[in-house]
Amino acid sequence: MSVPVVALVTLPEELLDRILSELFFSTPSPDRPAWHTPTANFSAPLLTCKLIHRVSAPLLYRNVTLRSPTQSALFGATLLANPELAQCVWNLTLGGVWEDGMIDVLSSCSALRSLDMMLDEGWKVKEWVSGQRPDGSRASGSFLSRGINAVEVLAFCDALGHVKDLRRLTIRKSNNTYLTQLVPATILQCIGTHVQRWTSLEHVEIAFRYSSAQSLEPLNVRSAPELGEMSDVEPVISLSAALGKSPRLRSVTTMMPAVWNDALLEISVNQSLQKIHLVTAPSSPGSPAPLQLILPSALWFKEASNHPRLVELINAGSQVLALGAVPPATPISARGRAMTVNSPPSTSATKHADIEQDEILEAEREREISPCPASSSLTVGNWREGSRGKIGMRRSSAV
Numbered sequence: 001m002s003v004p005v006v007a008l009v010t011l012p013e014e015l016l017d018r019i020l021s022e023l024f025f026s027t028p029s030p031d032r033p034a035w036h037t038p039t040a041n042f043s044a045p046l047l048t049c050k051l052i053h054r055v056s057a058p059l060l061y062r063n064v065t066l067r068s069p070t071q072s073a074l075f076g077a078t079l080l081a082n083p084e085l086a087q088c089v090w091n092l093t094l095g096g097v098w099e100d101g102m103i104d105v106l107s108s109c110s111a112l113r114s115l116d117m118m119l120d121e122g123w124k125v126k127e128w129v130s131g132q133r134p135d136g137s138r139a140s141g142s143f144l145s146r147g148i149n150a151v152e153v154l155a156f157c158d159a160l161g162h163v164k165d166l167r168r169l170t171i172r173k174s175n176n177t178y179l180t181q182l183v184p185a186t187i188l189q190c191i192g193t194h195v196q197r198w199t200s201l202e203h204v205e206i207a208f209r210y211s212s213a214q215s216l217e218p219l220n221v222r223s224a225p226e227l228g229e230m231s232d233v234e235p236v237i238s239l240s241a242a243l244g245k246s247p248r249l250r251s252v253t254t255m256m257p258a259v260w261n262d263a264l265l266e267i268s269v270n271q272s273l274q275k276i277h278l279v280t281a282p283s284s285p286g287s288p289a290p291l292q293l294i295l296p297s298a299l300w301f302k303e304a305s306n307h308p309r310l311v312e313l314i315n316a317g318s319q320v321l322a323l324g325a326v327p328p329a330t331p332i333s334a335r336g337r338a339m340t341v342n343s344p345p346s347t348s349a350t351k352h353a354d355i356e357q358d359e360i361l362e363a364e365r366e367r368e369i370s371p372c373p374a375s376s377s378l379t380v381g382n383w384r385e386g387s388r389g390k391i392g393m394r395r396s397s398a399v
Contacts (some may be wrong), residue, residue: 020056068095075105078133201246265310
């Protein structure tokens with residue numbers, strides 16, 4: 001009797017969805033270099049048949065990672081040509097700051113839930129350092145005196161305003177980017193402005209030591225004449241102040257600052273906030289950072305302990321070492337030398353120790369066998385001095 005062959009297309013779509021989700025939801029390798037392009041072709045199953053294409057297309061577009069302006073422009077054109085695919089994008093990861101295709105992508109993804117973005121000086125700045133192309137010719141006049149492409153940065157900030165709503169926001173920065181620079185300060189202020197409209201925001205991860213202090217005046221997002229004016233312009237506000245007013249914010253993940261600043265204190269005034277997670281190092285999309293073991297003697301935490309609400313949130317989401325959790329160190333005797341545990345004592349030291357032990361035992365036997373008579377004028381102290389003298393003479397003769 002022949003066993004009927006079950007083809008893949010005969011399975012219910014619910015099972016196909018579970019099977020194909022293991023292919024598209026595989027964890028990406030963290031910190032992939034820009035030159036290392038992925039070798040796996042995840043779009044190959046979509047070309048098999050119409051059934052698998054219908055089931056796989058939403059899974060393929062659910063998690064999207066854009067690493068260059070070219071990818072962003074092509075992806076934006078795809079979403080404009082196929083609006084139904086834009087509803088499938090839930091999680092979007094941006095590998096830098098650029099202008100090409102950003103408005104098309106962010107305005108089309110109306111079902112976006114999570115946004116993971118990277119702060120840097122801008123894509124064109126990385127190609128044209130200080131306004132000069134690699135071939136030696138001068139770049140366009142949109143660069144400022146510090147080598148910043150203002151139009152590119154402001155266009156990126158304007159594109160963020162097309163995000164309807166978010167549930168999770170992750171902000172990272174490159175190693176050579178500092179919060180005191182003009183571009184990161186401008187983008188963070190822009191994010192704080194848009195956070196006021198993202199009423200569904202529940203979790204925010206700031207993957208660096210965040211400080212709300214700014215040494216430079218950020219660029220004016222409304223100063224670019226090429227950008228269209230939006231009807232609903234939010235008031236300018238810092239990111240920490242905006243998070244302190246977010247109505248559904250539940251948790252914040254960041255690194256503990258080295259010195260005190262009031263950024264987390266501003267966020268802690270949010271009554272809907274439940275936890276603050278302090279991690280050891282910046283996380284990556286493929287590997288979250290572990291929680292940091294906080295010492296009460298840390299400079300920042302000592303100042304934070306003066307604010308009960310902030311300490312309550314840190315205790316709820318982080319690991320704080322209690323002062324009584326560490327047993328006191330064993331006191332070391334002031335007399336004698338410390339010996340290494342694994343090193344055996346020397347031969348001479350063993351010889352002296354054996355001689356001293358024998359002398360003490362012999363003195364004890366003399367005390368029991370020949371006690372000092374009561375009528376004698378020799379006192380107990382004199383008898384002990386005499387015993388010590390005998391022991392010293394024997395020790396010198398043995399040596």
